[in-house]
Amino acid sequence: xxxxxxxxxxLAKRRFLRRAAAGGSALLLAGCDHLxxxxxxxxxxxxxxxxxxxxxxxxxxxxxxxxxxxxxADLSPSFRGNGNTNPxxxxxxxxAAKGFADWKLVVDGLVKTPAALSLAELRAMPARxxxxxxxxxxxxxxxxxxxxxxxxRVLALVQPLPEARYVVLHCADSFGxxxxxxxxxxxxxxxxxxxxxxxxxxxxxxxxxxxxNGAPLRLRVERQLGYKHAKYLMRLELVSDFAxxxxxxxxxxxxxxxxxxxxx
Amino acid sequence: MPSPxxxxxxxxxxxxxxxxxxxxxxxxxxxxxxxTVLLMSGLMIFNAHPALDWGKSSYNGKPSFFEIGSRLASDxxxxxxxxxxxxxxxxxxxxxxxxxVDGRPSQLAFPWWLTIPSRYSLAGGRLWHFFxxxxxxxxxxxxxxxxxxxxxxxxxxxxxxxxxxxxGRSIVDHLRFRHPKGEAARHYNVLQKLAYLxxxxxxxxxxxxxxxxxxxxxxxxxxxWVDLFGGRQAARAVHFIIAWLLVAFVGIHVFEVIVSGLxxxxxxxxxxxxxxxxxxxxxxxxxxx
Numbered sequence: 001x002x003x004x005x006x007x008x009x010x011l012a013k014r015r016f017l018r019r020a021a022a023g024g025s026a027l028l029l030a031g032c033d034h035l036x037x038x039x040x041x042x043x044x045x046x047x048x049x050x051x052x053x054x055x056x057x058x059x060x061x062x063x064x065x066x067x068x069x070x071x072x073a074d075l076s077p078s079f080r081g082n083g084n085t086n087p088x089x090x091x092x093x094x095x096a097a098k099g100f101a102d103w104k105l106v107v108d109g110l111v112k113t114p115a116a117l118s119l120a121e122l123r124a125m126p127a128r129x130x131x132x133x134x135x136x137x138x139x140x141x142x143x144x145x146x147x148x149x150x151x152x153r154v155l156a157l158v159q160p161l162p163e164a165r166y167v168v169l170h171c172a173d174s175f176g177x178x179x180x181x182x183x184x185x186x187x188x189x190x191x192x193x194x195x196x197x198x199x200x201x202x203x204x205x206x207x208x209x210x211x212x213n214g215a216p217l218r219l220r221v222e223r224q225l226g227y228k229h230a231k232y233l234m235r236l237e238l239v240s241d242f243a244x245x246x247x248x249x250x251x252x253x254x255x256x257x258x259x260x261x262x263x264x
Numbered sequence: 265m266p267s268p269x270x271x272x273x274x275x276x277x278x279x280x281x282x283x284x285x286x287x288x289x290x291x292x293x294x295x296x297x298x299x300t301v302l303l304m305s306g307l308m309i310f311n312a313h314p315a316l317d318w319g320k321s322s323y324n325g326k327p328s329f330f331e332i333g334s335r336l337a338s339d340x341x342x343x344x345x346x347x348x349x350x351x352x353x354x355x356x357x358x359x360x361x362x363x364x365v366d367g368r369p370s371q372l373a374f375p376w377w378l379t380i381p382s383r384y385s386l387a388g389g390r391l392w393h394f395f396x397x398x399x400x401x402x403x404x405x406x407x408x409x410x411x412x413x414x415x416x417x418x419x420x421x422x423x424x425x426x427x428x429x430x431x432g433r434s435i436v437d438h439l440r441f442r443h444p445k446g447e448a449a450r451h452y453n454v455l456q457k458l459a460y461l462x463x464x465x466x467x468x469x470x471x472x473x474x475x476x477x478x479x480x481x482x483x484x485x486x487x488x489w490v491d492l493f494g495g496r497q498a499a500r501a502v503h504f505i506i507a508w509l510l511v512a513f514v515g516i517h518v519f520e521v522i523v524s525g526l527x528x529x530x531x532x533x534x535x536x537x538x539x540x541x542x543x544x545x546x547x548x549x550x551x552x553x
Contacts, residue, residue, distance in 0.1 A: 032304075032392070033380075033381050045392060046395075048391070048395030056481065076321055076322075076325075077325050079323075133480075133496060135480045137312070137390075138312040139312055142321050222480065222484070223483075257387035263480055264479045264482070
């Protein structure tokens with residue numbers, strides 16, 4: 001057996017290493033937080049996102065790739081409601097009290113013929129039913145069966161103008177209170193808006209869409225994360241640019257630092 | 265004064281040789297940086313939903329097989345709990361409930377000092393994670409290209425027939441913390457080769473794939489490929505488990521570096537030069553039978 005004999009130099013080295021390790025991790029954390037608060041560094045970090053988007057366009061025509069669809073056997077026993085689960089605006093509450101009989105989806109902005117569609121009118125349009133997985137940015141997922149009208153059909157009705165690039169979804173819910181109150185909104189590009197699985201959904205698992213999950217109407221944009229799937233839809237606005245809305249990032253969570261393209 | 269012709273002096277001092285070429289050294293340290301940031305930002309992302317499920321979705325009628333949370337104990341204290349396969353462990357102080365930056369108890373799955381950013385920010389964690397994920401991928405491709413072209417992979421990493429024959433002895437040597445001395449130290453030993461090969465060709469590619477499997481857009485490129493992992497949530501669990509396997513690898517790696525000559529190894533990964541000492545180095549540590 002080898003006997004342990006430790007020289008003073010070796011002890012000094014050990015002390016140095018221990019301190020270096022402790023100091024190193026504290027420095028790393030402080031350094032990361034400092035960098036994270038720095039605008040130009042966060043911009044550098046978001047190069048990762050730009051790269052992902054670049055690859056997305058390199059992979060080429062992804063306009064038609066479909067999200068995986070599942071069977072009834074895969075359905076989650078109950079579909080988790082997240083974020084706002086019951087908007088507290090007076091307007092929404094009175095609409096909900098009448099079973100959304102007076103609710104109308106306004107579709108306007110850069111369109112030839114603006115429209116206001118009732119729930120009955122939307123239900124009368126050709127429907128699509130799909131069983132898909134909802135991936136929340138937090139990391140959980142749930143599988144549900146959605147029925148609704150393809151957004152492409154509604155767009156065909158109002159005829160977007162050539163300069164229209166995005167569909168902005170204005171919602172009845174909001175976060176924060178008083179001066180801090182920020183309405184929920186989202187935006188998607190026209191490629192995703194015309195995707196066959198992009199629905200304005202009014203039913204979940206063969207039931208009328210519950211308030212928890214976005215009654216009377218919510219977006220399904222299946223190749224993106226949950227926060228893009230705006231609930232409690234009130235108005236669709238076609239725009240060429242969303243810089244004038246909220247903090248200009250294209251959505252409530254985008255304004256809080258989340259990615260606009262939420263496919264990753 | 266010992267002259268270079270004095271064989272004892274020469275074997276005592278040994279000689280330096282170029283062990284690691286610059287691409288290996290550079291990509292090694294970029295790995296250290298990116299894996300550290302990926303782990304810590306990954307723990308931040310995990311904190312947003314501190315549970316793992318096996319299957320196509322989180323809500324599949326079965327309870328999570330792993331979960332970190334908090335609850336009130338019978339005496340009214342807030343305790344951190346970690347549940348694994350139905351068994352509950354109290355992990356107050358580290359997991360579930362730990363001292364926050366201000367010293368007060370904070371209900372996070374992984375504590376602030378293990379996460380980037382150190383304050384809860386899922387958006388921030390994702391920003392860090394995806395940037396360093398790209399760095400890790402580019403770095404890995406650079407390493408692979410160099411390792412193949414320079415034949416580092418074929419020459420130094422692929423186990424030889426003698427390696428396979430000596431695997432039993434290598435295991436015993438490792439358990440006794442005995443390491444090759446002299447000329448034998450110029451080559452990686454067989455367990456070391458296998459560990460590196462598994463990390464390079466199994467764990468790292470799998471963790472990247474499992475990461476991709478969580479992306480709804482990448483899912484749509486080839487619908488159903490995620491089921492190879494057992495579903496999207498299973499892929500998330502695989503991603504998490506491999507992350508900790510990599511932590512285990514790093515732990516063993518650093519341990520082996522320390523016990524087989526920390527400064528020599530550190531020098532060789534910085535300047536490239538590794539010192540081979542002669543037979544007397546082997547006899548003074550009793551490494552030979």
